[in-house]
Amino acid sequence: MICGFCRKEIPAKTPEQGCGRCGGGCRKVHCPYCGYENPLPSPLFEKLLGQKGKKKQE
């Protein structure tokens, strides 16, 4: 996942930090480099738009 602010790659296992107000856990991932709050992509929309399983570009 690429941070929407600094465009650095957020490691896949970055712990989600949240305020605890959302039922079912936090859906935001904070970039460890700049602190920007990125929405955790919904699996449904990722699947619908064919992003899941897309080969990582290297």
Added chain:
Amino acid sequence: MCESVQVMKCCPETPVEISWSERKLFLVGNPNVGKSVLFNALTGAYTTVSNYPGTSVEISRGECELHGVRYEVLDTPGMYSLLPITEEERVARDILLQERPDVVLHVIDARNIERMLPMTLQLIESGLPLILVINIMDEAERLGLKFDLPLLEEKLGIPVVGAAVRRKRGLKEIRAAIVGFDPQQRAAFSYAADLERDISRVASCLTGAYAIDPRALSLLLLQRDESLSEMVRKVEGDNYAAVEGAVNEIVFERRVDLHLRISLERKRICKGVLEGAFSQSEEQSPSWGDRLSALTMNPWTGFPLLLAVLYFGLYQFVGHFGAGTIVDFLEGHLFGAYINPWVIALSDKYLTWPWLYELMVGEYGIITLGVRYAVAIVLPIVGTFFIAFSMIEDSGYFPRLAMLVDRIFKRIGLNGRAVIPIVLGFGCDTMATIVTRTLETRRERVIATLLLALAIPCSAQLGVILGLLSAAPGALLVWSLCLLGIFLLIGFLSARLVPGERPMFYMEIPPLRMPQPRNVLVKTLTRMQWYFMEIFPLFIIASVLLVVGKLTGVLAWLVSLLEPVMHLLGLPSEVAAAFIFGFFRRDFGAAGLYDLQTNGLLNPVQLTVAAVTLTLFVPCVAQFLVMKKERGWRTSVGIFVIVTLLAFTVGFGLNRLLLLTGILA
């Protein structure tokens, strides 16, 4: 080949004896530069992926044989610097420093050589046996970038290979460079005299044996690398006090700009290294993206561009299209003409208990108020806001905005870094309040929390207010000027009243690009989905509470309490309900204002005063609770009181001013 070396572990009591039968070849570099492709090309199919001991970070290991020598090849996790921030970076750094590689391939992206070369310098400084692989050369050449690799090699003092490993270009040269590698060869780079003096001061205190050059170690200690400090503490023993004393003294002396100085010095050295060794073809003039990027950060052109972004992105798209066209259709047409009459007719027939009728379709009923607000008013506004926000975000505009406003933000006790929580506040102030923890000093965190609670409307509130005020000429301008004025004035005063340090701000600016539709769509839909799931139950609960309040008389009592204040502001007493709604959620309050306006209860002056006061008015319950969690009771209650008093004072003053001058009359 069998050899035995002494390796200094991260937290060793004594050096650990490790032996191995093959040489170690490590790949390092930023994420997405082609490390894994090169790893696969070197090792073939025989690779294993396992967690690095004691961590959840996966490491790929493989083997290759070059000129009869076997190499264990290790693909380290992506890292941006030797100073780790994430666990992946820490693991990559520890592997480099603990496992004593025979050869390190630093893979960089040729298109971004200026941004990636500073890490090459760090690796050279550390004394690691380094080969620089400049990958993705094919793309770089297509962009008109030219490299003088022999000159670069001479300046860096290490082997430099140009490659496009995806196209198998340069693999032969990389293998040859590994085979013929001479670890003794490397250049030395000097920082500015004052920094060099500080580095030498720390380095001279170090007496232990380390796997990393003392100069590089000193720089990392000065940048407060905690895991290395711990390692040095164990190695130095009694001597650590001297090291710590030197580090603390220098860090204190340079507390304002140490990181910035080191970063700028590395940039300066890189610039010198690249001079003559890297150029852009003359036929290739700067791209439109580069030109636009420069314009967005120049104050003379950046602010007009910011206004254009706000005008088209927020005013036209969210205010007119979202809060106007879509809400008119959903609220006025769909709910007003079809859903509500149908539900009310059904309720007239079947809901015989008055309290149930009131709960479902009454003035504050679940369907007539809760569902209608959530689905017909807030969701379309938030949806259009998220589309605009995701497009701006994906283009890379926000970091440029941070650079643009840095100077102004410094006047209000913040710096460009605070753009992150402030921008996020336009989405949701509650989460933005949490994000203030990323600001460096307590002073900045308190000021940013206050400004978020006071003058930053959340997405739905902003959208509804834009939609409402767009209809009254001049009202939106008055509202915008009031909010901006209060934001700057309170920030300016806070900067003078709240004591604390003023840290520097610097950041690497990613390239500007056209927003990618897929990214925009996924982010928008995800944000909308989570937002709706979050607000829908809350709106229903708020409806139930309001109905209970109405039936028990509590609501009328609360409204009567606020009535004198409403009259002072020149507002009809019905507006008190919107303020009470606003404390449940900001968007709920704004939607209440929308109802009053559509029912013709407010003239343009009253509408503007109500919008300004409601925007400045107390943060919603969730934001207040997060403020308390982040800043503590004392600060959060203080902010609550300041915000409430300011909101009503400004509302009162604005009403008088508008009546006196006849503006908006």
